[in-house]
Amino acid sequence: MNSANQNPQHGYLDRLVAQAQRFLLRWRLQRELRQAATTALTWLFVFPLLLLLVRVVTGASTPVNLWMVAALALLGPVLYVLWRVARQYLQYRPGRRTGLALFDSQLDSKDRLVTADEFMDEGADDRSAGSSHAFKQAAVDDAGQYVNRALQTSLDALPMPEWRVRPLSWLGVPAALVVIALLIWGIGGSGAVLQDTDEERLASAVEADAVPDTAGPQRLAMRRDPRRTQEPQPDPLLTTERPQEQAKPSPQRSRNEEAAEGQSNAGSAAMAQSSSNSSSAAGQPSSQKNASKPGEQEASPEEKKKKDSAAKKRAKPPQQNAQMTMEATTGQGKSGGSSSSVAEFEVPQQPDQLGAGLKEDEQAEETEDEDEEEKSSGVTKPGLRDRKAPVDRNASPSPTGKESRDDLNGRGGPGSRKKTRGVPSMILGIPIADRVQGKPSPGRSKVTQENAKPTAESHPSAAAQERMARNEPAGHLEQQRLLPWMQALIRDYFMSVHEQAAAARGADAGPDAGPDEGAGGSR
């Protein structure tokens, strides 16, 4: 320890530092608590969600206690706030100078305490600095009275953020409620339901396929009826035709269902394919892979279009289609589970969407017919169905002029063949040759358009210092031009004056100058 540290002020400063550090840590923890509270509600749903996931994965079927779930939901925010505060407690260490600066700012002592602390730490090693050292000593002495004042002062409270919750954090509440609801009435308590619904869904799907008009309401009724959920009534069709291994609860069910969800979206084309080749498709579920083989992907769009239209023309009416799907399903053997899912997802589409699909098919056929007619005749018919891309009205042609732009189809927009005469040349934004009479084309005039809205700008009164200098000369005064008679008059006047003066000089020179004098006098 150097001599400076023996200064009693050093001990006082240590006390102040300890006091300020305690104060700052307390303030920081309180602030952290309030800041954490702003986002803590977001964590309400986290633990219930975890519980839900655990129950889904493990397939637990025990009922869930509501109060336990509520406590679990509250655990998230509490743990989050505790974690933030603990982290702050472990990480935040207010520095020595920061603590003294707190007293400096409160006492308005202009950094005297911080400066004195620094100069005391420098100690006696700095004495070679001469008069600067003397000033440092003076600074330390000067800080003494402020140290005494600081020791008697308690620190004022620092600004603290208000207790509030961010608007987005409130989303945690409905999210938690949803998760809790799922836990209590939904997936969490439905271990038995999961096992039962496999067969039930299959049965409802088959019924729906068989009678499309009533399938939807029936399925809904089946699902809503708790008795049916608890006491499944096997379909006679299934009990007779399906193999026995389907009856036992299958762990593969979820995987099959997922596969079916991925594959069943192959659409009606896949379904049509399987129905048209009923003998071969019977053992294979409808799959998207069939519709999108690599070889087919490489086919040109026109060929694809033709194939699609041909397939659509061969497509059967919906009821017949559904019947064939059912037949194929019943003869599938082990892949029956996936086929049942297919049927379940396809059935609701039958009445409406297939009809809409037919309309679209008809439109596509008409469009193709028109295209073929246009190609054969070589004439573009305007006013037909507008199915082309909107016209690009960009006025700038391609930089090289060689590239052809497909979007510039000549309907109002300028292309590379744009005219530079006539009405189009008068429209702004179309570059035209700037020809000046007598000069061989000095160049092109380029018109640049900007999409800018005029905005009103305030015009404050100019301050004296912003006044501009005079930027024009004051001007010069022209001499007045005299008329000839005025010039003659002035000339005569000065001539007479001159002659009069000459005569006077002559009279003074000798007595013989009498007539001159007389003449001068007469004038």
Place this chain on the structure above:
Amino acid sequence: MNSTSTASAHDARQEAAHFQSTYAGIKAQIGRMMVGQEEVIDGVMTALLAGGHVLLEGVPGLGKTMLVRCLSQAVNAKFSRIQFTPDMMPADIQGTSVLMETDKGHELRFQEGPLISNLVLADEINRATPKTQSALLEAMQERQVTVGRRTIKLEEPFCVLATQNPVEQEGTYPLPEAQLDRFLFKLVVGYPREEDYEAILDRTTGDKEVQIESAADAQEIARLRHVVRAVPVPSHAKRYAIHLVMGTQPESPYAPQMVNEYVALGSSPRGAQSLLLAAKVRALVGGRFAVSVADIKDVALPVLRHRLMVNFHGQSDGITDEKVVKAVLEHVREPNEVR
């Protein structure tokens, strides 16, 4: 604390007290003639005692020239005034060799120009050509004048107090950056307050002549400048000054968005030197023995405002040097700030 350090601290206190009294005396003498303009008077005196030069900017009739004249009378130093004009040559201010007739015959003698003085009032400095303006560079920075093979050391204190009129820009030559950087302060002289007008009219239109007595002399000023240099700067204040200067430089880590967008050229390290020197004077005037962050903040605007160059976008958007400096002051955090 031993007796040596106590004695030295006592000396420092005495020197600081003497500084304060001298400062107050000079200011009081100037105040006998000048009414209001407290900030400008403080700025001029701070620059004089910090060993810097001042650029005064304001419209005509605000008392810029009178302020400098009063200061020269109050400090009783050699004073010369140069009215800059476009046809002025460097030799007109530095001096030149003149052929003189002596008893021994004809002899070339060096005739000193008005620049060789203690206080130089460069009135309307922006009316001189860059060639003549450049003649001031060596004198302002090196404190010497070189004419031909002759180099003349200028006496301490040497202080250039230049004035310029911001409104009449026709026929003027804006000061180059190198010249502007050599001024410690750029002080903007504004219009007086309403309550000051009456006193101004009484003092300038009455029959009573105001006499200004000298409160110090050139040697005294030179000695006070040494006292200023002895004032220590704690590390946190030094760091703050550095951050402020770096904050004016585009793309520096301390630069606010406004600097990155609108400033073409920031302050040089000379700006940081000027900040500390001026802050030392403020600390002594405030009765303290070391520089504080508040002192640096006080002098930041007059020190930094003329060391920035606002780019074209900034000018078109109405961004001024003052706005930039204020943005830097708001953006740069004070050291030891509780957060």
